[in-house]
Amino acid sequence: MSESKSEPLFSKKNKALITNPLNKNNPVTIQVLGICSALAVTVQMDNAIVMSVAVTAVLVLGNMIVSLMRNVIPSKIRIIVQLVIVAGLVIIVDQVLKAYVYDVSKKLSVFVGLIITNCIIMGRLEAFALGNKPWASILDGVGNGFGYGLVLIIVSFFKELFGSGALTIPGFEKFEIFKAIGIYDMGYMDNGLMLLPPSSLFIVGIYIWVQKYRNPDLIES
Amino acid sequence: MAVNRDSNVYTIIFATIMVVIVGGLLAFVSMGLKPLQSANISNEKMQNILQAIGIEETDGVSREDAGKMFNEFIKRRITINYNGEIVSDKTSEDAIDPTDKLDAFNINLRKEYSKYVKPIMNKNKGDVAKIEEALGNSSDIHFPIFICEHNGGKYYIVAASGKGLWDDIWGYLCVELKGMKVHGSVFDHKGETPGLGSKITEDWFQDQFVGKTIEENDEYAPIKIKKPGNELNNHQVDGISGATFTGVGVEEMLKRNLNVYYRFFKNHPEFAGNGSNEDTSSNTNGTDVLTNKNDSNISVVSSLPFTGVFAEDFELLLQNYQNLVAGDNKSFIIEGIKFSAGSSNINVKSSTETLNRIVEGLKVMTDVEVELGGHTDNMGEEAALQTLSESRANAVKAYLVENGIEESRIQAVGYGSTVPVADNETQEGRDANKRTEIKIIKNNLTANVN
């Protein structure tokens, strides 16, 4: 698109599109969007990483497509059109996962489908892509996808480390970190609670606490 | 733009074009990736079946290799119905046809379970006889058997499916017909709690089933999942701590499914006949006849002229154990082991002599494995008595192990109050029922005698 030529690709404004969502405008902890999947797939790090990549991919592509089409979409069926675009992208992601990383797709099961209703995606399409140029929309998608992934990876790091004493990173062997440094010999036992759903909520709660403590502007009145 | 984006005509045209484009694109992607996806699913199934055999060659086979190895190892695919009758019988020469619903490889036990078995169980809740009858009459319920031939041995892989805490669980077990022993197992699940119930897919859990048997005295004996930390007999495995309900699910699943296969193997002795695996069983016919050991001229006996007095009988055993066949021979009541009331603390003063006598004896009889049985009277809660008897048997075992007997040679079993030897109504009777017994369960010197 010709509009974007007037300013450099990574201007200050564009950089902010990426960095803001990582911290002070984080989609999960500050805007409180896309929490369903953020909490449910965090038991193992590899699931969290694949989910982040999938969401980022859908977000970037969705933002780009909607932004390109922003002048032709009929306003009456705007939401439906966005849903169809997102759903189509998600189906493609799902099919690709099933064909190439079958084990991961089995673990993510219905949560891949729930990317469709991930409020981050609908929220960004509606709030940003519909009114901005494609390049800015892509950057916005990348930023928000990373912001989402950041929270997922942090939550899954704590859950997996304390729940199973190990970390799984795609492409590597499962790393049994606690066994390796001998914590079990000192009498530590895996905390089964960390693997259950409520602990995700606690970790996100504490994450918000730390984040807002360091950045008092964000505190709610 | 000149076009009015709010007009109905524009909206409809836009929607139509959009649907066509999206639909076409999705269909294209789906068709393109379908072969890869189907291959993944069928390879995973083959992988599971191969892993269940429990032989080195197929252990840890990758999903990619499974497709190739499957035909090499699995020589025959049989489908049976609930009554154990064969409805389909294919060999590895017959290619797997995805449209042949009766081919053992295409049997989807999980689907059949939720579609046909579960409604029947729910409808006749609790009425076992009615459930059995309805299941037997159903023509929709099938069970696959895969026969693997390897190094002259035959392995029978059977499938099971049921319900865990959250969702479906399923698995494959490999059974040796001789002694109805499990030779390997693999389980999987759809949505058990990660890190808890989902541990049924881990090796330590699955390996426990190896060597367990589903038969006792010619009757079907289901495999039980026990709370971790208990002593186990050869029908029991350790459960997963924190995942009791998943364990209950696995137990129920194995109980129901293996029963069908057990029935089939009993009704079809021809399977037991050919190509049996190397003899690992130590069963005897249990009568008092003298038989000749095949490879030597030693007479073996399955029973000795015991008198009922422990010290004397133990002496007799020590002198003649070389010829004694383990099996359902007599268990001795060990006279002289005393415990503090209600606890498993051995009363050291009065018991040491007897215990040391057993230690010495076991050090002589190095080829013998024994079972220590704890028994109580009936004064108290059944569950508490069970626990007490178990922990008492374990205490005796601990003493023996401490004094140099290999742990693997001793099995400690609690019987609670289930096997009284005297009347529990009288004080003398109750005293007699509180006892520890010892029994020879394996004698390597005579193990190969039939």
Place this chain on the structure above:
Amino acid sequence: MEYINIFIKSAFIDNMIFTFFFGMCSYLAVSKTVKTAVGLGSAVIFVLVVTIPINYLLETYVLAEGALSWLGEEYATMDLSFLSFIMFIAVIASIVQLVEMLVEKFSPALYGALGIFLPLIAVNCAILGAALFMQQKQFANIGEATVYGLGSGFGWFLAIVLIAAIREKIKYSHVPAPVRGVGMAFILTGLMGLAFLGFLGFEL
């Protein structure tokens, strides 16, 4: 009996919020007062009870492998399941739209109570999540699927009303400034989730 079990399981044990975090976005956004929570909760129950049976029929007679066999032999091997996401979301979005219009026309009072929440629901993960789980669980008949929808909706209603009641009270407590608001809501939900774990394995 089976119906009661499905209801209990979907409402308490597999609670949408506490075990799957479905619909967390609107759960956190609309749980500041009990009144709005009741409104949104009822709307979710309503939409679930309507959409789950429709999606069930769609799944059984159109989407699942071999589901089209009622059209004739040659369709028996068709597998349209890859379309299920898009079909489910389309059904949900259009039903929500339709319901909104009908309610507005025939019962303005009800529209006043539920109306503003209905558009929010189309993108509520709880609705699509329930539809996807319905597909996975392969219910035997439409009755079971409907009860599942009702139970899931009730569980969601219960969760949001409970948290709203707590959040109304907690306004008057001394909560450390950084966790005020959303942070506290997360931690409270976690605690409630722990309590709901007590229902595990419950069956009649």
